[in-house]
Amino acid sequence: MTSPVRTLVVDDSVTMRTMLCAALDADPDIKVVGSAPEPHAARQLMRELDPDVVTLDVEMPGMDGLSFLEKIMRLRPTPVVMCSSLTTHAAEVTIEALRLGAVDFVAKPTGAGADMARAAAELCEKVKAAARSQVRHSPNIATPAPVDAGGGMFLDDRLIVIGSSTGGVDALFAILPSLPKDAPPVLVVQHMPPAFTGSLARRLDGVCAVKVMEAYDRAPLERGTVYIAPGGDHHMVLSGKTVRLIDGDRVTGHRPSVDMLFKSVAPLGRKAVGAILTGMGDDGAAGLLAMRQAGARTFGQDAQSCVVYGMPRAAVAMGAVERELSLSALPMAIIGACRSK
Incomplete structure (x- = not known):
C-alpha cells in the first residue's frame, strides 16, 4: 500500500x-x-x-x-x-x-x-x-538565445503547434525564446485558468525575439508570432489561415484541449510540426498521432527533462512521437524541421 x-x-x-x-x-x-x-x-x-x-x-x-x-x-x-x-x-x-x-x-x-x-x-x-514529479534542484531561469539550427530559409507554409501542462511554463520559457524572429507561426495550448494565460503571454513576449500574444478569435496567422490559447471557455483550433476560438465541451478533461488543436492542424500534413511537452494525463496524444499519420514531424519531451512525464508518455505509447528529445534539444529539432535544406 x-x-x-x-x-x-x-x-x-x-x-x-x-x-x-x-x-x-x-x-x-x-x-x-x-x-x-x-x-x-x-x-x-x-x-x-x-x-x-x-x-x-x-x-x-x-x-x-x-x-x-x-x-x-x-x-x-x-x-x-x-x-x-x-x-x-x-x-x-x-x-x-x-x-x-x-x-x-x-x-x-x-x-x-x-x-x-x-x-x-x-x-x-x-x-x-x-x-511524483521531478523537482529542479538547481533552477536555471536564464533565457536562451535564438538558435540557428543549421541555417537555411524557413519554408513559407510551415506551422508549429505545442501542447503542455504541468511543468509546461518552464518548458515554454526554454523553447520559445530560442525561436528566431522570422520563425513560422506557433500555436500553443498550455493548460491554465483564464486569468493566467494573458500573464504568461506578456511574460514570454518580454523575453522572446518572436511576438507572443494571447490568441483572439479570427486572428490571422503571421510569421514570427506565437499564439497562446486563452484559458477556460473555448478551444483553440486552426481554420484556414486564421486562429479560431470555438465553443465546446471539455476534451480529455480540458478546455482548451491540446487534442482539439492538434487534430485541427493534422490536415496540413508535412507542413505542420508538433511537440508535446511535460504534463499530466494524455491530452494531445491522439491529436499528435493524427498529425504524424498525415505526414507531420512530431516530437516529444523525454522523461528525464519532464516535470511530469504523462502527456509525452501517452503519445509515445500510441506511436505519435517521431523523436523523443530532451528539453534542451527540442528547439533545434523544431526549428530544423521548419527549414529548407
Whole structure:
C-alpha cells in the first residue's frame, strides 16, 4: 500500500488554511502533516516534518511566497504547489513562481457546492502529481538565445503547434525564446485558468525575439508570432489561415484541449510540426498521432527533462512521437524541421 502524500499547508489566512486542509485531508491518499501562517513558521515545520509536498500562498506578509520558494528550491528542494488568487498581480507572481521551480499552481477555491468540489478535486490531483514529479534542484531561469539550427530559409507554409501542462511554463520559457524572429507561426495550448494565460503571454513576449500574444478569435496567422490559447471557455483550433476560438465541451478533461488543436492542424500534413511537452494525463496524444499519420514531424519531451512525464508518455505509447528529445534539444529539432535544406 502506497503511503499518503504528507503535505504542509502555508497560507496567512486562517479561513483559507482551514479550507485547504479540509480538502486535502478528505482524500485518503493525502495526509496534512502541518500548517503554517507564514514562511518563518513553515521553514521550521519543514525541518521537523520533512513533508512530501508544500502548498504555498503566493502573497503573504513578512516574507512573500516567491522569496520563500526561492529558499526552498535552493536549500531544501521540495515539490511546491502554489495557491493563487484570481488577480492580474497574483497571476504574474504565479508565472514567476513556476519559473523558480514550483511544480504547479491552483486558483484558491471560491464559491460553494459544485464549484468548491471541483476546486478541491483539482487541488488534490495536483498535490498527488507534485509528489511524483521531478523537482529542479538547481533552477536555471536564464533565457536562451535564438538558435540557428543549421541555417537555411524557413519554408513559407510551415506551422508549429505545442501542447503542455504541468511543468509546461518552464518548458515554454526554454523553447520559445530560442525561436528566431522570422520563425513560422506557433500555436500553443498550455493548460491554465483564464486569468493566467494573458500573464504568461506578456511574460514570454518580454523575453522572446518572436511576438507572443494571447490568441483572439479570427486572428490571422503571421510569421514570427506565437499564439497562446486563452484559458477556460473555448478551444483553440486552426481554420484556414486564421486562429479560431470555438465553443465546446471539455476534451480529455480540458478546455482548451491540446487534442482539439492538434487534430485541427493534422490536415496540413508535412507542413505542420508538433511537440508535446511535460504534463499530466494524455491530452494531445491522439491529436499528435493524427498529425504524424498525415505526414507531420512530431516530437516529444523525454522523461528525464519532464516535470511530469504523462502527456509525452501517452503519445509515445500510441506511436505519435517521431523523436523523443530532451528539453534542451527540442528547439533545434523544431526549428530544423521548419527549414529548407
